[in-house]
Amino acid sequence: MKTLYNSILILLISIITTTSCKKEEKIKKIAISKDLLKDNIIPKPASLTATGSSFELNAKSEIHYQHSDLKPIAEYLSGLLQPATGFKLPVKEMSSMPSTDHIFLSLTDSIPNNEGYQLSIKENGIVINAKKPAGLFYGIQTLRQLLPASIELNEKQDNTWLIASGTIKDEPSYSYRGAMLDVARHFIGLSDVKRYIDLLSFYKINTLHLHLSDDQGWRIEIKSWPNLTTHGGSTEVGGGEGGFFTQVQYKELVKYAQERFITIIPEIDMPGHTNAALSSYSELNCNGKATKLYTGTRVGFSTFCTDKEITYKFIDDVIRELAEMTPGEYIHIGGDESDATPIKEYIIFINKVQKIVAKHGKKVLGWDEIAHATLAPNSIVQYWARDSTENKNAHMAVKQNAKILMSPATKAYLDMKYDKTTKLGLDWAGLTEVDVAYNWSLENHIDGIKKENIIGIEAPLWTETVENMKDLEYLVFPRVIGIAEIGWTPTSQRDWNEYKVRLGKHKDRLDALDINYYNSKLVPWKSIVSDTIVKSSKDSI
Numbered sequence: 001m002k003t004l005y006n007s008i009l010i011l012l013i014s015i016i017t018t019t020s021c022k023k024e025e026k027i028k029k030i031a032i033s034k035d036l037l038k039d040n041i042i043p044k045p046a047s048l049t050a051t052g053s054s055f056e057l058n059a060k061s062e063i064h065y066q067h068s069d070l071k072p073i074a075e076y077l078s079g080l081l082q083p084a085t086g087f088k089l090p091v092k093e094m095s096s097m098p099s100t101d102h103i104f105l106s107l108t109d110s111i112p113n114n115e116g117y118q119l120s121i122k123e124n125g126i127v128i129n130a131k132k133p134a135g136l137f138y139g140i141q142t143l144r145q146l147l148p149a150s151i152e153l154n155e156k157q158d159n160t161w162l163i164a165s166g167t168i169k170d171e172p173s174y175s176y177r178g179a180m181l182d183v184a185r186h187f188i189g190l191s192d193v194k195r196y197i198d199l200l201s202f203y204k205i206n207t208l209h210l211h212l213s214d215d216q217g218w219r220i221e222i223k224s225w226p227n228l229t230t231h232g233g234s235t236e237v238g239g240g241e242g243g244f245f246t247q248v249q250y251k252e253l254v255k256y257a258q259e260r261f262i263t264i265i266p267e268i269d270m271p272g273h274t275n276a277a278l279s280s281y282s283e284l285n286c287n288g289k290a291t292k293l294y295t296g297t298r299v300g301f302s303t304f305c306t307d308k309e310i311t312y313k314f315i316d317d318v319i320r321e322l323a324e325m326t327p328g329e330y331i332h333i334g335g336d337e338s339d340a341t342p343i344k345e346y347i348i349f350i351n352k353v354q355k356i357v358a359k360h361g362k363k364v365l366g367w368d369e370i371a372h373a374t375l376a377p378n379s380i381v382q383y384w385a386r387d388s389t390e391n392k393n394a395h396m397a398v399k400q401n402a403k404i405l406m407s408p409a410t411k412a413y414l415d416m417k418y419d420k421t422t423k424l425g426l427d428w429a430g431l432t433e434v435d436v437a438y439n440w441s442l443e444n445h446i447d448g449i450k451k452e453n454i455i456g457i458e459a460p461l462w463t464e465t466v467e468n469m470k471d472l473e474y475l476v477f478p479r480v481i482g483i484a485e486i487g488w489t490p491t492s493q494r495d496w497n498e499y500k501v502r503l504g505k506h507k508d509r510l511d512a513l514d515i516n517y518y519n520s521k522l523v524p525w526k527s528i529v530s531d532t533i534v535k536s537s538k539d540s541i
């Protein structure tokens with residue numbers, strides 16, 4: 001009797017416990033699953049509908065792709081999710097959507113924009129549709145931001161990986177969303193540039209312009225002119241040892257960027273900003289004498305000898321070698337601050353160089369001074385003017401039907417100081433707090449220059465004061481995140497007061513990615529990691 005009584009008691013307790021566990025499980029799910037509307041996606045997506053439940057990523061989840069071409073993206077996603085979840089999610093080709101519990105990547109012509117995507121999250125599965133693989137990649141970046149920030153950590157976390165349900169339809173406002181990195185003033189090496197590419201692609205930036213030559217250093221191996229790197233690459237601002245990319249390394253970088261849907265645009269700055277080349281080869285100088293290497297920060301003192309034939313043979317060789325290892329459409333020819341080149345010679349020079357670039361199958365990008373020349377069809381002019389009195393170059397470019405790439409120094413230069421106390425950076429274009437860098441729009445910045453004249457945005461980082469990756473990250477983050485949103489999200493949907501709250505909620509992500517960002521007082525930084533810890537400790541009870 002006693003045994004029977006005990007058995008009934010155990011049964012009752014176990015029924016009650018199971019029911020309450022189930023209830024608790026449900027409460028836990030609801031507590032953790034977020035309302036998709038309140039998520040904190042940057043850049044802000046075009047449209048978002050929440051459906052109030054969630055998908056749980058677990059060890060049994062799989063990543064399915066509709067066509068063999070998509071296998072690398074599926075593998076990229078699986079690799080991204082593995083460290084923090086500890087799940088080795090298998091990738092499988094499937095011609096149609098699987099029944100349950102999986103992530104499905106597929107292409108469809110019903111998405112109009114080449115970089116657009118539709119992300120649909122249901123309790124029983126996730127589908128990302130896009131017109132092109134680039135759109136799938138951007139859908140994946142959004143998905144990353146819907147997971148807890150700890151997904152970015154490199155060690156296995158004891159989390160429940162819930163993703164709030166709903167649908168996001170998204171596409172960029174501008175097709176060119178870029179950053180520029182000056183590897184000439186201070187050399188920034190391969191692994192750091194790869195990390196920069198990773199961080200930029202997380203915010204859907206699709207172009208990295210590399211400023212590969214300047215007065216202080218030549219940073220790309222050119223086999224037909226080897227002294228450029230052995231001599232011209234041997235120092236940097238302040239007299240450090242400099243460095244350069246071998247062609248093998250450059251190709252590796254191009255491929256790494258391509259896998260993250262980033263196009264590398266190489267820049268050889270000329271006819272000014274050329275002391276490193278002039279120091280490496282005496283014949284490029286009008287007086288036939290090589291200059292000394294330069295490790296200071298003045299600008300405007302150097303020029304190629306524009307009426308020597310050897311100058312154009314040199315440029316032809318450099319552009320040929322560069323074009324051969326650059327799959328992107330554009331070569332940047334610089335053209336800025338050529339104060340030592342008489343304007344008549346400057347114009348002849350730029351016209352000739354544009355023809356060389358075209359001969360090697362590429363299009364020209366150049367700083368806005370190149371608008372003084374006769375622009376080749378499809379050239380892009382990069383606006384950098386520090387104030388509106390310097391807008392005339394952009395107007396001259398538009399009159400020649402060129403498109404404008406927007407990099408106004410007062411807003412988009414990532415090397416400007418945040419405020420008077422910022423140790424790194426320069427201030428010749430003013431102080432650029434995080435709100436200043438965000439609070440403007442491409443199509444309203446220059447009178448008379450409209451959206452149809454503009455290809456997009458680029459945020460340059462000049463490295464006179466930047467010696468390493470930590471310095472770079474401090475000046476770049478968080479400003480580049482706002483730059484990414486300016487390029488992606490229509491101006492009508494952007495507002496600083498709303499953005500700064502969303503940005504503040506990226507604190508945990510920036511921390512998890514170990515980014516040395518500037519802790520601006522204007523941003524309400526908000527950590528939700530503590531919630532995650534509480535939740536995961538509850539999970540293990």
Ligand code: ACM
Pocket residue numbers: 336337367384
């Ligand atoms: C520039 O800042 N010299 C383009």
